[in-house]
Amino acid sequence: MSLTSLTFLFFGLMVLLIYFVVPKKIQWVVLLVSSVIFLFYDNLNVGTVIQALVVLVPTYFLGMAIYKNKDDAKKSKRYLILGILIILGQLIYLKYTNLFLVTGNHILNLFKVDYQFGLVHRNSLVGISYYSLIMISYLTDIYRGLVEPQKNIFKCALFMSYFPILTSGPFIRYDAIENELYGKHKFDYKRMCRGLVRILWGVFKILVISQRLGMFVDTVYGNLAKFDGFYTIIAILFFTLQLYTNFSGSIDVIMGISEIIGIKLPENFTLPFFSRSITELWRNWHITLGCWLKDYIFYPLLKSDFMQNLGKKCKEKFGKKTGKKIPMYLSMFIMWVLIGAWHEGAYTFIIGSGILQFIYIFLEETLAPVAEKVNKKLGIDTEKFSYKLYQMLRTYLLFSIAMIFFRATSVTNAIHIMKNAFVWNPWVLFDRTSLYKAGLDMYDFRILIYSLIIMFVVQLLARRGDIREKLFKQNIVFRWVCLYSLIFIILIFGCYGPGYDPAAFIYRQF
């Protein structure tokens, strides 16, 4: 069920209506039933039901067992590992089998063995990548003594499958959401208005901007022989924006619905393109994934016996400073590979969203002293706007290059796209017609530019405080003009209906 479809609109309205009509005691049941409907809406069969139960049932019982045996570290650790193995085992089986098969085929090719594994297609439930990690964190938090397990298996099921977050996150934590998820909520008119505005804003980003950018990107990437040089460069730069507007727009819709219900979800984006480095960008992009991986992969890995021993050995060999950094970078490398793999079981994602990001951050950190010296010698004031702008553009460009792999169908395809960008044809930018041949005509380009300006201006204003609160403090005429404008911009200029495919959300597959 696409977040901007009429089906979802109807579904959301019904959920909200029923949620606020039923006795407050059973409001959580409404959410559970809605989540189950959402979970199986596109994909209901015995296999998918088993998929959900394979995560829910062991997590529930093992969570209880871990808590009961909290004084027996060994036993509770065993239960935790068993739980993680079951959840990860299914996730790997459903999403990563092909990655192993492709790797196997490469190895067989390398040794010139005349055999190839056939790839498999496995149907997985929507949101499996999200709820699998959420349940791992749930078990780990019980093990760490941070939370108590949920005694009601149905409530546990709701935590696992809370429908707004199944398509695009954010990652939620049991201790942060428990009270609100199962709590009693009164209908609040102001909260509804705030939520609706956020939903509209998300839909604007998706339908007006992201889908329009996608039309250009799809045309260029789909016909690389025809569209090279500056077409490719623009497509590369556009794709990053497309990804951002699509993903953050989905998050806005999700946050809006949750806000109306009365559940506060953690923010997942805070202006990533104003970041001056890749490290900073990742603090503002898919924030909850980064936090999850730090808390449940990076730090445990860094503190593991293996890394501690490695650190000791490295310190002996390379000195205290370098020796300390080796296990940290190794843990970081593993974390980034996992981030890439989480996105999709394919090498393109492991490289684009993983290894390249690690390389950028590694180079940023190791070259920082060199850059500082150079800037000092050349007398460059790094606090001036021009330098900050240069850093932002550099960050955007580097991130966009990595995202080529995210969008490409294979590593070879990504390299082909990169090569394509080096064809010299600057006239396409100036001859008035060429640029409009790649999926977007002059009118669409105009709408795109105006919409991007609106988006960035609003986001800059939002930096100074809660923009929705400021809007609601304005007089009614101004407020309504803003709302009607947003609604009609979406209705008229949104890319939906026959000829468009609003359901093709980039992040939905995760």
Place this chain on the structure above:
Amino acid sequence: METSKSLERVHTHTHGYFYKTILKFICFTVIFCFLFYYVSNILWLNKTAVAYFYDEPENSIDVAYIGSSNVYTAFNSTLAFDMYGYTTGMMTTASQPFMDVKYLMQEVLEKQNPKLFVIDLARVGIDNDVYTEEDHRRTLDSMEFSKNRFEAINDFLELQNIPKDEYLDYYFSFFMYHNRWKNITKESFEGEEIFFKGYVCSKYTVPTIFQKKSTWTDEEEKLQESNEKVLNELIDYIKKENLNVLFVVPIKCYNDENVIKRTNYAIRILEENNFKVLNLNKEKDIKINFSTDLYNANHLNVYGATKNTLYFSKYLKENYDLPDHRDDKKYDSWKKEYKRFKKQYKKLTKNNFDDLLKDVKKE
């Protein structure tokens, strides 16, 4: 005492807030609907005669004429009113699929109670599967939001085997038309001035093109199965509702002889069911000249339309009991539209329509 007063104040305040909120919500929705209607009209650039039919006051239509472009280019309802005083509402759209006729009749009956239905047979012989989405959309999207429209859409989509998940695109035509913002012009805001109570007179219907007259054969060819089913369903519907109906075959160049044969087949079925069918191609008194009275192979120009209207409006007056509203002030809009048509004619041809009328009457 003080506590109860303050509680009362809180209570009143809560009530006030509640009603204020409801009122705001209603106002917001009403303004939204108004804006949406306005924007939809601007974006929907293919406004058809059907849309104008809905504008007519309740129970004010004497004849409901349902059919394709062969109706709205050939029958000048404002002239018919000027001549005989009865009103003809045009439920017409270009290339109107015959399967839509039943639903359009139902649409007419929602607000009108005509003494006569005239049904155009121009497309009875066209196979149902030949129609494009556009042909159907012109009619379906012209219809007002109703159960009847939903049923018409469902019928069409089932016939075309359209996947269920695409149905919403048809129910809510805005999904389709919102993308027309690129084609908005000054005219989109001002509205088109080419419809005169459903009759179309524009720069396209004035020119003359020489056409070869097609020979009407009396041979028959069986209708496509689905077409025959549609025809039989229509017959059943008319009988069930006990409606007064006249079927008409319009004048045009029939390049495809099979269409003539299939039309003859349909005529026979209709006549067997005791319906009156008037084949205008056989009415020599109309005196259509194929070298001067058509603007393309399928359509009469303004001269041909005048001849056709003079003949057919008289036929209707003589054969059916139709009232004369010319002295009734409630029907002044018909007079106004006739005047506006004459102005349009003068603008397009630099001549007076009354002169043309005199010439035609002399012939």
